[in-house]
Amino acid sequence: MNTKQRMLGTTVGLGLMAGLASVALAEEITIATVNNGDMVRMQSLSPQWEKDTGNTINWVVLEENVLRQNVTTDISTGGGQYDVMTIGTYEAPIWGNNGWLVSLNEGMADDWNADDLLPAIRGGLTVDGELVAAPFYGESSMVMYRKDLMEKAGLEMPEAPTWDFIREAAAAMTDRDNEINGICARGKAGWGENMAFLTAMSNSFGARWFDMDWAPQFESEAWSNTLNFYLDMMKESGPAGAANNGFNENLTLFQQGKCGMWIDATVAASFVTNPKDSTVADQVGFALAPDTGLGKRGNWLWAWSLAIPTSSEKQDVAKDFVSWATGQGYTALVAENEGWANVPPGTRTSLYENQDYLDAAPFAQMTLNSINSADPQKPTVEEVPYTGVQFVAIPEFAGIANQVGQQFSNALAGNQTAEEALENAQALTLEEMEAAGY
């Protein structure tokens, strides 16, 4: 082998190495997310980030239940298939506690301002002082109502209504011949569906899931009041297929003008006021979630958040993406492309100080008030051993609440009474909690 050849070899080698180095710089990350409107928008805007950083993204966009199956299986087996996962306020503390999530206290972009996050939201995503997930959008729940129907019924919606008023107004607005239902609320079984609504509602009725000794409380009078009130109200003024209606079904109903009131997530506000999809866009008013005068309102607190599993091998790139998607720059990008009303709400204080946003989003102040009025640390009237407003932050909750939700949904469908549903709920919760070693 002569010198020339050897040199050629070296040059090629160096060239190859340089090539490899630049390839190594451009990483490919896999992101799992829900197929909600805001996330789909993030997906469509993400080429911007890819262009800026040279990295590429593999999107796994799935329906919520399927997504949960996938990411839960992955995280609990340490699968390492995903670099960024979309999780909620329920999963974050549990997974964080197990050491499955990367702390975001460090390594985020310089302009990613953690102190700007809304305290209630940030608190829910913090485990032992470490932020384990970055909120993408935050939500509470509130009352959305039709101003025109309210007026027709001769009533006026107070800013902070009571449940009795809601029920009365719902009955007054109901016009079954014209397919107008006074109240739309979740009835579809699931811990994130009807149980989110009912658990939050039960808080305002003075009920709780467990007492301080972790004994299930479904036999309490407060739960009986909650469920009976809910069932009666839905029977009087709810839509026909209420037991199968989740967020999405109710959204469609409201947009079609078939609901007088709808109590659900604050993020729905931008959908129902969007004239493109909603036939009632200019007639929507907002009010705080109802109460019964016991000091707690029936609103929840949730944040869809981006988290990085410790099993990811590309944590730095992942952090870069999370910084981008949950930072203020992204908000500005959405505003520029889609208008201020469509930016992901409920995560940052600065958004609610931005006049452009306040002008474009009539629901902004109500959203902020709702979020601020929810307290995951003290969710109930009486003392409880758990945190979480519409959930109980223990690993067993999802499984139990799915089953309890089925009991309640079945009662709403008229297949059993409230008392039977509560009795079954009590029995199965007791069984599951005993199995879990409480």
Added chain:
Amino acid sequence: MARAISPRKKLMWTALSWGIGLMIFFPIMWTFLTSFKSESTAISDPPVWLFFDWTTENYSTVLARSNYPLALMNSIIIAVGSTLLGILIAVPAAWAMAFVPGKRTKDVLLWMLSTKMLPAVGVLYPLVLIAKYFGIMDSRILLVVILMLINLPIIVWMLYTYFREIPGEILEAARMDGANLKNEIIYVLTPMAVPGIASTILLNIILAWNEAFWTILLTTVNAAPLTKFIASFSAPEGLFYAKLSAASIMAIAPILIMGWFSQKQLVRGLTFGAVK
């Protein structure tokens, strides 16, 4: 011997069969129509049938939001791959069971079929852990192997029943002529078995194409087939019937068309020994 039939009777049968046929086909037809509507037309009251503004907007939205070509490719590779691999293993086994039945043949066959009844989710965690151990999560090869295993009992059973209908005398004759086992399979058995094998292949491609538990839980991106592609469009926020319809049509069209074109072959061997 053809029976003489009055034209009126024939017309009656035609009308009745077409009526029922269209009723059974209707959900697919309706999905097809809906996929060309706008979201608000899709839920209009009363429903509109043919006279609306046809749009392909849903298809372009679906294409823009997900990697359809990759999902389609994965579905094809997984369905065809697992079927062929299964055939490769099953043909000798079914042949042996059909022509050289032993005392235990029946038990073996029985046992094979019973493995099919194992509830998938029961072995989910073990399988994920094994796949992770070998570093083959989200790979096509993993799904090819798993789906092959799931459908192998059906493949063996189908081939077995089909092979059994091949008259044994022919084989005897071949053996007398000194054909060894290999030649017996290649020159005598295979030509006779082709219809049975063909319909076994077709049936199993359909089954593998439509499998929606393992294909969803063992994949993320690289090996994700059409079953997972659908999950991106089910139950999002807002109106979604039209987009869901478009995605559904995209997911079922390839297999539906294949099925229609090959229905003769499919039907010919699809007897499971039911006819004698």
Added chain:
Amino acid sequence: MATEHSKSSARIMIAPAVFVLLVWMLVPLCMTLYFSFADYRPMRATFDAWIGFDNYVSFLTSSSFLSSLGTTLWMVGGILSITIAGGVVLALLLDQPMFGQGIVRILVIAPFFVMPTVSALVWKNMFFNVDNGLFSYLFKFFGAQPYDFLSQSPLFSIVIIVAWQWLPFATLILLTAVQSLSSEQLEAAEMDGAPPLSRFWYIILPHLSRAITVVILIQTIFLLSIFAEIFVTTNGAFGTRTLTYLVYQRVLESQNIGLGSAGGIVAVILANFVAIFLMRIVGKNLDN
């Protein structure tokens, strides 16, 4: 000589299939068996390798177990009866002389190619939905109140969806059997003046019995593990939780792998009973 030779060859040829199935059965199954005696709850970071039969006891004594067995039986039974009754009718119908027989057959077998998730989604949203489903419009058109299928008759709704998917399969197998029926026999009966119903009862049905057993066998195998249709439509609510779905809930929703594995093992044992039972019937029918 030849038989000895082919016997050993036969063994070699069966070996690969038996081997892979053994591995498939044994490795994951042994792991499941192992987990079923363990307290394995990843969400709690709990792994206790031996807790005896606790998981089995709590799975079998829970009230949901017996009700899920009942649901499974109803569901499988319902689907089988609809597909077989419908299949026989359709097979006889398709055997009649008519125009465009090929196209009708194409229409009838189409549902078999639709993936379960898609058909469940389509039926649930575009047909059963009480506000925007086609059935509701139909009810309203006739002046009736819209009926909420999925909460009022959930089991029946799921049976309809699955039966729609499997009807083509039953029809095809039964059609082949109908076509093999000798027309002389039928004509002889016709000439003897046997009314259509007794012709059906005494000649056609006995002829089809073999095909019907095959349909029962093959479909049961698939129907016992129905999952997607329940997952998409009711998520197990309103008493539609089958044994398979119960195991799913234990494993994935409650994240109690130990309990779920015990449930899986119970399901395998029960499935084997069903298999042996079915084989007895089918075996007798197929042996002649």
